[in-house]
Amino acid sequence: MEPTIFRFIWKYSLRQQLVILALTVGSFPVLYATLELPKIIINEALAVQAEVFVLFGRELTQLQYLLALCGTFLALVLVAGLLKYLLNVYAGIVAERMLRRLRYQLYDHLLRFPLPYFRRMSQGELVQMINAEVEPLGGYVGSALSVPAFQGGTLITILVFMFMQDWILGLAAVALYPVQAYVIPRLQRQVNELGKRRVRQVRQNAEKISETAAGIVDIHANDTGLYERAQFSEHLSRIFFIRFDIYKKKFLIKFLNNFLAQLGPFFFFSIGGYLVLEGQITLGALVAVLNAHKDLSAPWKELLTYYQMMYDVKIKYEQIVTQFMPTGLKPAERQLADPPPDAPEFRREILAQQVALEEDGEFLLDGVSFTLELPSHVAVLGNAGSGRGALAQMLAGLLDPSRGRILVDGKDLHTQPESVLGRRIGYVAPVAHVFKGTIADNLLYGLKHRPIRPRPADAELERYLHEAVASGNAALDPFADWVDDAAMGVSGPEERLSAMMRVLGLVRLDHDVYLLGLRGTIRAADKPDLANGLLRARQLMLQRLSADPDLARLVEPFDPDRYNTNATLAENLLFGTPVGDTFGPEHVADHPYVLETIRATGLFDDLVRIGYRVASTMVELFADLPPEHEYFRQFSFIDPERLPQYRALIQRVDPDHPEAMEEEDQRRLLALAFRLIPARHRLGLLTPEVQDRVVEARRRFRANLPPELEGTISFFDRDAYNDALSIQENVIFGKIAYGQPNAAARVAELIATILDELDLALGVSAVGLDFECGVGGSRLNLSQRQKLAIARELLKRPQMLILHNATDALDASEQAVLRDAILEEFRGRTIFWVLNQHDWASRFDKVLVMDGGRVSAFARFEQLRDSGSAVGKLLANI
């Protein structure tokens, strides 16, 4: 990166700056003419008494002459405005490109930081610097040459004009400039100093905020909310007082500027007036000079601002860039180079020679030497501070040794580009990161090294790539297909699914993904085959249910002609799934079309009455419970806060005359009735007769649905896939019955059987693979995240897998299963596994014991066990 912003601008935007300059210079004659014309108008067109005026060789009357001059003035103003518009847009584009380039360069450096540097630099600071702090730099870049050129040029043009009118007036106009030029920068420097302090303070604020978000659980758990508030308030206070000082100084500068600028007219009126009275200059000239002076203060101010900004930006740039140039920054080639033809295959041997790792004066590794023939399975044992983690990262090429080297197949591991390390080596950290995106995205993440299959080029893509090049960004399309199928061992995209499911099976995540798929939704239009298959599954489900009375009890299918006693009244009436909020649970009782439908079927009064009965039952049941009681959440139709309202309501209204109630009361009661599930609540309020009429209302509701409401509800159709229901609900196509022991589990079993029979399980799992993991994988539990990270490395098929306490987040029973699966999968390839579980050591070819940053033992398990050493005794007790 360039050390100063001027070098940065010079190197990347010289040509554009020259274009800006040319446009600027080109606008000066126009500007001069717009100043000159008013004088001609006043002095010649208005003041001179003549019959005939000559303009460009044509004879005109005085009026014509005046109009012609005014017209020319208007045209010139327009041209000047257009030139300025052009200039502004162009300068804006140049600025934005440079800003984009700078951000990209900073991000590029971020990707090349040595790992330990991230411990010193908080995420908040990085975000603050790359996003917020560089923003003003862009503004400056766009104006770097043009503002001094344009405003300086304007200033000079106006001054030349004034001097040409009268040199004394000209002198009067610039008399105070030297004073300003001396005082203002001195004050400004103090403001800038404060500005720098403010930047640092805001950075610390950003750090504080990101730390609060990261540590939110511990803040709650330790009741330190007030303490954190106090700290944050103190940070804000610092910013406040810095700003306070800035304002005082900044507005002092403004005051001085304004005052000095206003001294100009004072001189004009006094000196200029005297000259006019003396007849030395014309009134027209004085007016023109006054006009020009009015225009003079603007460029002068702009120049001063520019000066302030230049100074500010220069410092800001240096402040940011030094943060992004840490010692040990990895060379760009390490990440960009393709694998060299002689890259090590990780098949012969690893040779560590006196490897040391020093960090802040402390040796995490010291004199680590060993030779290992590949392939081999190595268990790495040692205490937490023994250097085992550093060794794992060192072997993965993530940390560079301070001294010594590691040779793989005779090649220095740490001179290999990441295109070798990141593909031949797999590394799983104790708490691996899961990226935002789907499960499939995360599984395939380790295979996205280079774009493999481009997207068909269209205008938008062309434009994107063109601009990327213009800003010095990578001209790569992130939406191309980056997945390296060959590395995964499959011949094409269509085989990816089974490859992914295979590794998910190895890490015991396949069932979770299947369940996520069952709970997921699909659009039949996107996956017609799966949707059709699921419809077959639905038919089979219905057949099985009707064939076996034991199963029939478990599910009450959706039947357009029958009331479903395991569904709410609202579901029975709509007979579909609300899409969006129109008919959502909160609004259904308020919707005019719903009200119209139940009125037309004569249900309205009955349902209000039923709502009244529900309300009185709820009041009876829950009135004595304290508001925080668990039951409200679990069972009550009414929130504890609203219970008193309803109590008042049932005393106020007469249930035998629903029509006499206030509309608001009717709706409140209806809303309760709509939530009734007969089989669950057993209140006996929905008589068969009412149920029949609801079924009637259901038909009417659908048949008369106004066109504008189309799409707000996805109706239950036995022969159509319902996009709004989950896959599981689509197959069941009904409600799991209340009151049947283990119904949910038994139905799940039945679904699994049917999906297996129809070969749909894989398709359902594919939907599960599209499950969004959330930021940092937050929608998956810790164990699932860790399994996913391991699966990602297995899918990548590295020659050497390094696991650093990678299974500690899993249940104890699962850990052993995963261990065996991974060791089996890597038969013939190399594993380094940093373990807490000493009793696992016997399953590895070799055991490497770390102690105090050194290798204290490295031997076959049996040798070590029988050696009589301390570790040997520990292993012997297994």
Add this chain to the structure above:
Amino acid sequence: MTLQRDVDTLRNIPLFSKIDPSKLKLLAFTSERLEFQPGDQVCAQGERGDAAFIVLEGEADVFVNTEEGPVRVARLGKNDIIGEIAILCDVPRTATVIAASALVTLRISKDAFFNLVTQFPEVAIGVMHELASRLHQTTQRLIEVSARLRRYEGDAA
């Protein structure tokens, strides 16, 4: 089938007879009515228990696992409670219960049960009474069995 009928059934159970009907209604409303088919397992010995069951209709058999296989030790009928020991003292289910006929029960979760016991001392006393009388029976049988054992050992010597 309705809540009101469940409440009436509960009121006929001696343990609950003194409780205010509205509280029984809450108990019934917050409990799940479960219908078992003959042969269905209500609970299994050794499982963790998180609920007790009140028999509303039908009968159930209680089995205990022994070295010779499961042995039927009791038959429960209407108004009996199943599984209260497991939720009272956090031990695994002490027996397996299997529906002997079509069986309808009210499943009372552990929370609901404790809610009831803490709110109504008379229920707590009723449960104590029931458990104490079972303990008394068990103790009586233990005395009998020990006496028989001693006699048997005396004979052998």
